[in-house]
Amino acid sequence: MINNPVFGPLLAEGKTKQIYAYPDDDSLAYMVNKDQITAGDGARRNELVGKSRWSTITTANIFRFLNEENIATHLVEQINDVTLLVYRCKMLPIEQVMRRIATGSYLKRHPEVSEGTRFDPVLVETFLKDDARHDPQIWQEDIVQMGLATPQEIEWMAGQGRRVFKTLERAWASADVTLVDLKIEFGRDTNDHLLVADVIDNDSWRLWPGGDKTRMLDKQVYRNLKEVTPQDLESIADRYALVADLTGKLLPR
Numbered sequence: 001m002i003n004n005p006v007f008g009p010l011l012a013e014g015k016t017k018q019i020y021a022y023p024d025d026d027s028l029a030y031m032v033n034k035d036q037i038t039a040g041d042g043a044r045r046n047e048l049v050g051k052s053r054w055s056t057i058t059t060a061n062i063f064r065f066l067n068e069e070n071i072a073t074h075l076v077e078q079i080n081d082v083t084l085l086v087y088r089c090k091m092l093p094i095e096q097v098m099r100r101i102a103t104g105s106y107l108k109r110h111p112e113v114s115e116g117t118r119f120d121p122v123l124v125e126t127f128l129k130d131d132a133r134h135d136p137q138i139w140q141e142d143i144v145q146m147g148l149a150t151p152q153e154i155e156w157m158a159g160q161g162r163r164v165f166k167t168l169e170r171a172w173a174s175a176d177v178t179l180v181d182l183k184i185e186f187g188r189d190t191n192d193h194l195l196v197a198d199v200i201d202n203d204s205w206r207l208w209p210g211g212d213k214t215r216m217l218d219k220q221v222y223r224n225l226k227e228v229t230p231q232d233l234e235s236i237a238d239r240y241a242l243v244a245d246l247t248g249k250l251l252p253r
């Protein structure tokens with residue numbers, strides 16, 4: 001690991017990470033994670049010391065694993081505790097969600113469906129990234145009309161999302177953890193190839209050890225809090241650390 005990379009200009013900054021240009025090679029970029037946890041489209045936010053490191057470890061482990069399974073991600077390599085070297089992408093302003101088990105926002109949109117209903121095949125949904133409009137759901141026609149992707153690319157991304165989900169579902173099952181659902185983002189690299197980009201970290205999924213919702217390990221614990229106390233943040237930090245550690249031990253197949 002290189003400890004002090006030389007950054008080019010800041011290209012993008014959001015709630016949880018910064019993207020810096022890579023000097024001398026426009027096809028690459030540095031992704032630097034922050035110690036920030038947020039929910040409700042940024043309405044709730046807290047500093048969570050250590051989160052940048054756990055997020056970096058988790059994303060690096062998961063993307064390395066996917067790359068080995070021939071699912072192309074933007075990960076090149078981990079640089080230090082909080083920094084990944086990635087392929088520089090033009091990001092699609094959409095979030096693709098894969099669901100195995102009905103819970104959360106799905107139930108609000110489909111009140112006729114009861115919690116725990118199993119989707120087989122895995123359900124794929126798409127949302128427009130627009131915090132002000134609370135990330136509305138969109139459909140293939142909308143994506144095409146906005147000029148974001150072709151129908152063929154949209155089909156391909158849905159298939160790729162299912163592959164990502166099933167690969168990680170199997171891996172988590174080896175640790176007796178149920179992968180309930182998962183959010184990913186795609187970007188186009190400088191050769192116009194679609195890659196799984198951004199992060200897959202403990203903010204990206206629901207993880208239920210032994211299939212038991214009450215034992216959840218992911219960011220939902222933070223979303224569910226009425227108010228955030230320092231003790232809450234400590235127990236959330238413990239979960240992020242545990243998940244980062246477990247992702248280093250997941251087995252293929």
Ligand SMILES: Nc1ncnc2c1ncn2[C@@H]1O[C@H](COP(=O)(O)OP(=O)(O)OP(=O)(O)O)[C@@H](O)[C@H]1O
Nearest residue numbers: 012013014015016017074086087088089091197198
């Ligand atoms: N490989 C990449 N190349 C270029 N930009 C990237 C890459 N991966 C992620 N990004 C971008 O990094 C930026 C910062 O991410 P962050 O998640 O902090 O934003 P955010 O505040 O959550 O906003 P958003 O709702 O867009 O995710 C985002 O604009 C994201 O699209």
Ligand SMILES: [Mg+2]
Nearest residue numbers: 014015016198
């Ligand atoms: Mg984001």
